[in-house]
Amino acid sequence: MRHTISVLVENKFGVLSRVSGLFSGRGYNVESLSVGETIDPQISIMTIVTTGDDQIIEQITKQLNKLIDVIKVTDMTEMDHVEREMVLLKVAPRQADKAEVLNLTEIFRGRIVDSSPKTYTIEITGNEKKIEAFIELMKPMGIKEFVRTGKVAIAREGVRKKG
Amino acid sequence: MKMSGAEILIESLKREGTKYIFGYPGGVVLNIFDTLYDDKEIKLILGRHEQGAVHAADGYARATGRPGVVLVTSGPGATNTVTGIATAAMDSIPLVVMSGQVPTMLIGNDAFQEADIVGITRPCTKYNFLVKDVKDLSRTIREAFHIATTGRPGPVLIDLPKDVTASKTDFVWPEIDVRSYKPTYEGNKWMIKQAAHHIAKAKKPVIIAGGGVILSGASKELRELAEHTDTPVTMTLMGLGGFPGTHTLSLGMLGMHGTYYANKAVQDSDLLIAIGMRFDDRVTGKVDAFAPHAKIIHIDIDPTSIRKNVRVDTPIVGDVKNVLAVLNKVMKEEINEQWNEVRKAWLKQISVWREERPMTYTWSDEVIKPQYVVEKIYETTKGDAIITTEVGQNQMWAAQFYKYDKPRTFLSSGGLGTMGYGLPAAIGAQLAFPNKLVIDVAGDGSIQMNIQELATAVINKLPVKVAILNNRYLGMVRQWQELFFNERYSHTNLDVVPDFVEVAHAYGAVGLRATKPSEVEPVLKEAFRIKRPVFIDFVIDWKEKVYPMVPAGAPIDHMLFEEQEKKPEKKLKAVR
Ligand SMILES: Cc1ncc(C[n+]2csc(CCOP(=O)(O)OP(=O)(O)O)c2C)c(N)n1
Numbered sequence: 001m002r003h004t005i006s007v008l009v010e011n012k013f014g015v016l017s018r019v020s021g022l023f024s025g026r027g028y029n030v031e032s033l034s035v036g037e038t039i040d041p042q043i044s045i046m047t048i049v050t051t052g053d054d055q056i057i058e059q060i061t062k063q064l065n066k067l068i069d070v071i072k073v074t075d076m077t078e079m080d081h082v083e084r085e086m087v088l089l090k091v092a093p094r095q096a097d098k099a100e101v102l103n104l105t106e107i108f109r110g111r112i113v114d115s116s117p118k119t120y121t122i123e124i125t126g127n128e129k130k131i132e133a134f135i136e137l138m139k140p141m142g143i144k145e146f147v148r149t150g151k152v153a154i155a156r157e158g159v160r161k162k163g
Numbered sequence: 164m165k166m167s168g169a170e171i172l173i174e175s176l177k178r179e180g181t182k183y184i185f186g187y188p189g190g191v192v193l194n195i196f197d198t199l200y201d202d203k204e205i206k207l208i209l210g211r212h213e214q215g216a217v218h219a220a221d222g223y224a225r226a227t228g229r230p231g232v233v234l235v236t237s238g239p240g241a242t243n244t245v246t247g248i249a250t251a252a253m254d255s256i257p258l259v260v261m262s263g264q265v266p267t268m269l270i271g272n273d274a275f276q277e278a279d280i281v282g283i284t285r286p287c288t289k290y291n292f293l294v295k296d297v298k299d300l301s302r303t304i305r306e307a308f309h310i311a312t313t314g315r316p317g318p319v320l321i322d323l324p325k326d327v328t329a330s331k332t333d334f335v336w337p338e339i340d341v342r343s344y345k346p347t348y349e350g351n352k353w354m355i356k357q358a359a360h361h362i363a364k365a366k367k368p369v370i371i372a373g374g375g376v377i378l379s380g381a382s383k384e385l386r387e388l389a390e391h392t393d394t395p396v397t398m399t400l401m402g403l404g405g406f407p408g409t410h411t412l413s414l415g416m417l418g419m420h421g422t423y424y425a426n427k428a429v430q431d432s433d434l435l436i437a438i439g440m441r442f443d444d445r446v447t448g449k450v451d452a453f454a455p456h457a458k459i460i461h462i463d464i465d466p467t468s469i470r471k472n473v474r475v476d477t478p479i480v481g482d483v484k485n486v487l488a489v490l491n492k493v494m495k496e497e498i499n500e501q502w503n504e505v506r507k508a509w510l511k512q513i514s515v516w517r518e519e520r521p522m523t524y525t526w527s528d529e530v531i532k533p534q535y536v537v538e539k540i541y542e543t544t545k546g547d548a549i550i551t552t553e554v555g556q557n558q559m560w561a562a563q564f565y566k567y568d569k570p571r572t573f574l575s576s577g578g579l580g581t582m583g584y585g586l587p588a589a590i591g592a593q594l595a596f597p598n599k600l601v602i603d604v605a606g607d608g609s610i611q612m613n614i615q616e617l618a619t620a621v622i623n624k625l626p627v628k629v630a631i632l633n634n635r636y637l638g639m640v641r642q643w644q645e646l647f648f649n650e651r652y653s654h655t656n657l658d659v660v661p662d663f664v665e666v667a668h669a670y671g672a673v674g675l676r677a678t679k680p681s682e683v684e685p686v687l688k689e690a691f692r693i694k695r696p697v698f699i700d701f702v703i704d705w706k707e708k709v710y711p712m713v714p715a716g717a718p719i720d721h722m723l724f725e726e727q728e729k730k731p732e733k734k735l736k737a738v739r
Contacts, residue, residue, distance in 0.1 A: 010343055013293065018285060025286050055470060062467040068290045068310060071343040 002031070003057050004083060004153045007046040007064055008072040011037065015069045019046060022067065028052065028060055032085075032150030043071065047152045080156040086125045089138060089146040092118050097141050108134050119144060168297040168328035169198040172261070175304040176205060178336060179259075181232050183208055183223065183594060185216040189236020190276060191263035191325040208594065208623060211615035213240050215587040217247025218613065221256050222588025225574045226549055227595045228380070230257040230311050237263045238276030241322075242283065246581060249287040251318040253578025254401060255378055257311040258318035259304075260288075266326040267295055281322050289317030297330045305339050314346030315465040316378060346464060350481030350489060358436070358460045358477045359493040363500055365434035365458075367509045368394050371417065371446075374401030374577070375439015375463060375483045377570040382406065384487035385438065391494055393506035395513055397425040399440050400562055403573040408566030409546075414513070415522065418446040419713045420559045423520035423722060426713070428513050429454050430720040437461045439483040442472040443578070444715075452718035462486050520711075522563055525725065530704040531680050533557070533632040536687075537564035540602060540630060543687045548600040549574065549592045553585040553609030555639035557632045559709040561604035583612025586629060590616060593625040600628070600691060607633040607660050617670040620696040628690050629698045634705040635660050642708045646723070667698035676700040 009015045016035060023030050031049040038045050050060060057075065064073045076083070093101045105112060105122050108130065114121035124134050128151070135146065166174065172195060176184070184207045188196045199207050210216030213235045220231025231251075235244055241262040251258045265274040281293050290310050292303050303321055311319040362368060376385050382405055389396050389412050396406045397414040406413055414425035429435065435457045440446070447453040450472060460477040461469050469478045479486055524534040537560050540548070546568055552558040552575040567573045574592060576584040585603035593601040603610075610631055620627050632638075641655040664674030673695050677686040683701065690697040711722040 014281065014285070017282070021285055059467060059471060066465070066467050068341065068344045 001053070001057075002049065002051045002077075004076040004081070004151055005048045005050060005061065005064070006074040006076055006153055007048060007070055008038070009044050009046060010069040010071065011042050011044040012069055015044070016046075018067055018069060019048075019064070022063055023048075023050070026059075026063065028056065032148070034150040034152055036152075047150065049151050074155070076153045076155065081153050082156060083127050083151050083153045084125055085128060085131055085151045086123065086149045087131050087135070087146050088113070089122045089124065089135065090119050090144040091122065091138055091141050092144050093120070093141045101138070101141050104134070104137055110134070164333070165331040166334045167194065167198070167331050168300055168323070169194040171297065171300050171332070171334055172304065172323070172328065173198050173202060173205060174334060175301045175336070176232060179304065179308045180229065181205055184232045184234050185210055185220040185223070185591070186234035187213050187216055187236065187240055189240045189263060191237045191265060192234060192323075192328070194325070194328040195234060195263070195323075207234070208590075208619065210587065211618050212613060213243035214247050214583065215613045215616040215619065217244045217258070217260065218250065218581075218584050218587035219591035219594075219616070219619070220258055220260075221247060221251045221584075222551060222574055222591030223595050224251075224256050224258060224591070225588070226571050226592035228571065230259055230308060231591065233258060233260040235260070235262050236276070237265055237280070238278045241280035242278050245283060245287065246579075248284055248318045248320065250576050250579045250581045250584060252287045252289065254374060254576065255316050256318065257316035259307050259311050260318060260320045262320060262322050263328075264293070264322045264324040267324045268326070270324065280320065284320050287318075288320050289315075291320040291322070293322040294324070294327050297327050297332045300327065301335060302337050302339060305337065306341060309339060309341065310344060314344070347466070347480045348464070348482040348485055350462065350479040350486035352489070354477055354479045355486060355489050356493055356497075358479060358490060359498055361434055361458055361460055361477060362392055362394070362436065362494065363498045367428075367432045367512075368392075368434040368436060369414070369428050369432040370394050370396040370436045370438060371399065371429070371440055372396055372402040372405045372438050373399045373440020374405075376402055376405035379439065379464070379483040380570070381439070381484035381487050382570050384484055384491060386410075387491050388487055388494070391491065391502065392500075393502040393510065394436070395428060395510065397421070397429065399443070399446050399577070400575060401577040402440060403562060404567035404570045407568040409568055416562055418443075418719060419448070419715070420563065420709050420711065421719070422522055422563075423711055424513055424516040426711075426719040426722060427516045429457075430718070431512075432457045435459045437463075438487070439463060441465075441468040444472070447472060448713050448717055448719035448721075520724065524707075524710075527704065528680060531677060531683060531701055533560050533634070533701070533703045533707055534564045535680060536630060536632060536683055536701050536703070537561055537604060539683050539687055540604070541565040543684065543691060544600055544602070548572070548602055549589075549596065551575065551585040551588040551592065551601065551603045553603065553605045554580045554582045555606045555609060555637065556634070556642065556707070556709050557604050557606040557609065557638075559639075560632065563709075582606075582609035584609075586610060586613050586627070587616045587619070589627040589629070590620050590623075590625055593620070593627050594623070597625075602628045602630055605629050605631045606638060607631055607635060607663070608637045608657060610663070611661070614666065617667070617672055617696060617698070621671045625696065626694050627696050629696075630687075631663055631698060631700050632703050633660065633663065633700050634703050634707070636705055638705070639709070645708070646712075647714070663698050663700040667696075672696040672698060674698045674700070676702065678702045
């Protein structure tokens with residue numbers, strides 16, 4: 001099963017390679033990994049999307065916890081949470097499709113962040129389903145390239161662990 | 164008063180109680196070596212190879228329980244430590260390894276003798292540091308010792324750029340608090356109670372004691388548990404000495420080369436009490452077929468050890484000593500059993516297995532059997548020695564035919580299985596215990612991997628004994644080729660083995676040799692009388708194999724025994 005794991009780490013030299021080294025050294029999957037600062041600049045947060053059966057996920061969280069620089073590990077999948085990802089997508093639609101591209105962007109509450117005579121660059125934020133649906137719809141329009149940020153996740157306030 | 168980084172380093176090491184540094188000099192650590200030149204309190208033991216220095220520090224740590232300290236130069240000095248560090252990491256041995264580094268200005272420029280040792284050792288250290296500012300130095304050293312010695316111990320590396328050791332600042336000795344590192348020492352009370360109830364209900368329980376028992380100093384508590392509840396104890400390789408090998412409840416070692424009765428008992432048991440061990444594949448054999456009827460209680464300080472390889476019914480995270488103390492209390496206060504009645508049938512069954520297949524070997528009048536050498540070492544020393552081993556058959560015979568009654572008397576590379584460990588480890592142990600007999604049980608292959616350390620022993624007057632079980636082969640690998648590769652001995656015949664007696668002489672040590680069984684005891688006695696390092700070349704039966712043996716990947720009660728050998732001897736290619 002797929003899990004989204006949040007890892008609070010000391011914002012220290014080498015911490016990213018300690019975490020990624022753990023995944024590669026032990027053969028765990030990483031689907032996406034994003035890192036950024038938190039409100040405390042000495043602490044960073046990593047959001048890791050990984051897959052594995054219960055035993056593997058248990059090992060992943062324990063192994064992460066064991067890393068000296070890791071302060072806290074939360075398996076977001078076990079609680080109510082909000083997940084978001086952003087994609088920047090460059091399309092080169094035929095003249096006839098241009099309106100449809102703009103229309104879909106609107107429907108998905110995206111924004112055109114750059115345009116050229118031949119292309120639009122669109123920014124879409126949302127959960128994975130939404131991002132994937134948008135990419136699907138854009139495929140026939142002529143996607144040139146896209147870049148995804150990987151997921152970030154945050155727990156909903158005032159909720160407890162799912163049973 | 165301003166002090167240089169080098170002076171701060173030495174002062175910090177003193178505050179951490181360091182008496183010996185195992186090391187080797189080089190360009191970027193000249194400042195530190197220069198400071199050591201005048202120092203009266205800390206002695207630097209100059210190895211002859213950085214790997215040897217790390218193993219010596221490791222042997223010192225295993226023998227004493229105190230962290231081993233290492234100092235080497237950058238680049239090749241640092242990379243030479245990697246095998247030693249990985250050896251310590253696999254067996255949870257506390258080390259603080261300091262490597263010199265090129266000046267901070269040059270880091271990343273492929274400078275002369277630059278190696279990214281922090282990157283290289285990241286997966287084989289518990290933690291590592293690059294010190295970029297002399298102001299951080301004393302704190303870093305304190306944190307390094309703290310991390311190395313607490314929780315599940317392990318090696319920590321500190322990389323020290325040359326400019327950091329040269330520049331000056333005020334010395335401070337700060338209190339430390341590593342907020343992201345808080346090992347769990349106390350076991351969960353409820354889980355401990357649950358464990359007690361499992362033990363009370365079990366008909367066929369077995370304790371498996373691992374290296375964690377020794378690391379946490381829990382031998383007394385373990386013995387109390389075993390004796391109070393009349394529960395038999397088997398040990399992993401790392402656990403040998405954690406429970407007395409001569410005790411009636413001891414089943415010896417389990418696993419690939421474990422005793423028949425230990426493996427049988429584990430496979431038949433209805434409850435395993437696993438203490439400070441991690442279910443290595445050499446212990447479990449085929450995991451799916453491991454102890455199929457048993458509930459498992461697993462006590463370990465490292466949560467990742469639990470449920471990594473086997474299912475566990477009662478996990479208890481905590482320091483083994485603490486957990487056992489509480490468990491013993493619960494057993495005594497809350498559970499009322501006539502233990503010797505309850506366990507009678509089970510212990511009877513175990514003694515049947517014990518008699519069915521005791522640990523034996525076939526005696527010969529003509530050629531020395533390696534098991535006999537180990538047995539004689541045990542008899543001659545009356546078990547009062549520190550035994551180190553190399554890796555291979557020698558290691559297994561040393562584990563099987565010597566009875567370890569006390570912790571920290573069997574020092575062996577278990578997890579990594581590092582050939583070349585034994586001699587330097589013996590040197591470290593001898594340094595800590597100058598009046599003890601320290602004996603490296605070696606193979607002719609392994610001993611050549613760090614043979615240069617004999618110079619370290621000679622120069623420091625460390626009277627280590629090296630019993631080379633010389634079979635002229637990489638014996639353990641040859642054994643696998645014989646059993647599983649149709650006797651195709653690809654590159655395991657060493658052909659040219661040096662004359663170890665002459666080698667010893669060349670280094671200024673003593674060399675002795677035994678070629679006949681009758682010579683074994685006299686030569687050992689002579690060696691143990693001599694107060695200098697001694698190599699003893701035991702020319703042994705090269706055909707001898709380690710039995711029992713569980714083929715890799717088989718369940719541990721599917722064992723091969725010596726008498727099942729059907730192969731005619733002449734099929735084996737004669738050696739010299
Ligand atoms: C550094 C290292 N290289 C290779 C091996 C693989 N290996 C395991 S046992 C062994 C043979 C050891 O031969 P020897 O030291 O003569 O001991 P014996 O088995 O003959 O007692 C080898 C090569 C190892 N364990 N360590």
